[in-house]
Amino acid sequence: MFIPQNIVDDLRQRDCEELADRLGIEINRHKAYCFLHSESVPSLSFHPSKKNVWHCFSCGKGGDAISFMMEYERCGFTEACEKLCAIYGMVLPSGKPTYVPKRRLTSQSVSRRNNLDFDKPFDTEIAEWLLDNLILTHNAQYFLFEKRKLNEEIIYKIGIKALDDSRTISQKAWRKFGEKRCRASGLFGEKGYLSFWVPCIIFPYRDRKGNLLGLQSRYIGDDKKVPRFQFLSCQKTHLFNMPLLNEIMVDNDLYLTEGVTDCLAVLSSGKAAIAIPSATIIPEDDLSLLEGYKLKMMPDNDEAGWDGFMKLRLALAKKGISIFKEDIPAEYKDYGEWYSSNRDFNYEDKTE
Template structure:
């Protein structure tokens, strides 16, 4: 397999701690237990500035591709394929100009070159998915009964759900064709046939940039299988902030909350507060966070180690950019802002 150099570079630009998270490596304060030896004290250090990792005991280390090689005990090409699948980065095997010119006319060469263009994120396919999914019963129960979220807010965010993956796979293939669907990564194929990338039943949260262009979709699994990942993400690039379009309605100095996760963000919005969300405590979209420094920033950190870690990381980031984020305290016994929101709704009847 010939993996283009630009693809290799893109894979090695994936956030190293996000890759570790996909691999099931628990990272706390940029450190983790080494998976190559019996490790009781975290000996792996992650450098987010250099985007590398290193074990100070056994010496393994490198970038995102090398991390996959070491963790999955696989070769370079297999690691690249795995990263491509997990982060929805696709490519086709490209032949050199010399090899192609021997077998094709210039006209055919032009067609071949056009055919081999790749698309990381097919906005048309994912937009159709968002436009053609609605909130089914299990999704409504989770959002409106369990989480007590405002229905208008949920509708404005264009949140949908999928229960029957067989139906959605068939609908997508009928609309766009199997090759296109497979290329997007939204549909996968095995010896048992085609299957949907997101585990179902699930919610679908669309991510838009500040111009309202769809840049990603995140799922939230609603089933009972504990072995299934609760969140999955497909995007056109590095993970971004959720609800970026809200910045268009704000002016310098306005109050803005940063939440850990989408449901906390929706709870803040339901309470009439301006909010954006980082995808998780371990993923900070720095390229978007820089746009927040001119607002009055607040955060209700989750009441656990991960939440405290996320707040400290955000605090350091904004201090380095001559801004601050104020820590808001949750009541005792409340795990996160969404839990706080639910309890307030119960008290108010």
């Protein structure tokens, strides 16, 4: 459906804090618990003077009222505009749309949601079935092996998969598990397709016993407006690559990286590594598992990397665990860039 430009311009100027209130998000002093991830301290912020702007200081998401609705409802641009028009009583060329916001999120319900990580439980059976029925696509292989120059054996051992088009696999899942269960699983959006921006790479998060805890995607398309990393809203965040802890002895070196792709680069270089999801997402419940290891970290060469390292060091210190910082050359942004820039590998030769 075509959204007239004058309506788009109007929606972009709407007060984001007022919109959040209309959607039932409890706000205190221009702050709220972010609905995109678990957290114990409100990090979703609204600027008192720039009212058409929102920003989360934890996950980094932000934008205007349209992007807020896209993230809140996990929908596309057009659908977000339609929902906003319904909220503000704006009539589109096709007529006035209807929209019922989600239930009100109070501070107590958000706190419960952040402890359990949303109302819908993570459906392990469906998620495992998805991994079993996905492959590592050509796009994903090019990204992982040519651009990032990662070790193939490690990628396949961890069980990393990819998705170029969610329609076919989504339809198969609905036929196998039924509409009711798929909708309740938290894995699918309103239109019945998997809640991942495609094309993407999918990383499985497992506990030490290998049980699947969640999925994270890494968008590898060209749309600059699409978030690069995405968690399903039905899961709690955890450390990545926890099964590795069964393979290394306590007192050994263990690298803790900022994000999955850096973790894969460190693993590809022959070192033991696990990862926190990002510099702003630290799964504190899992940190106790790291006790006894000689933890090391190579933060990104920017302010966010340093802040993330200090935040992680503090979280570990509260559990009596130390971590040591190692530097990467100043000309590289992060370890992944340093690693890939110093590897000789030709993807085309490998695929011939």
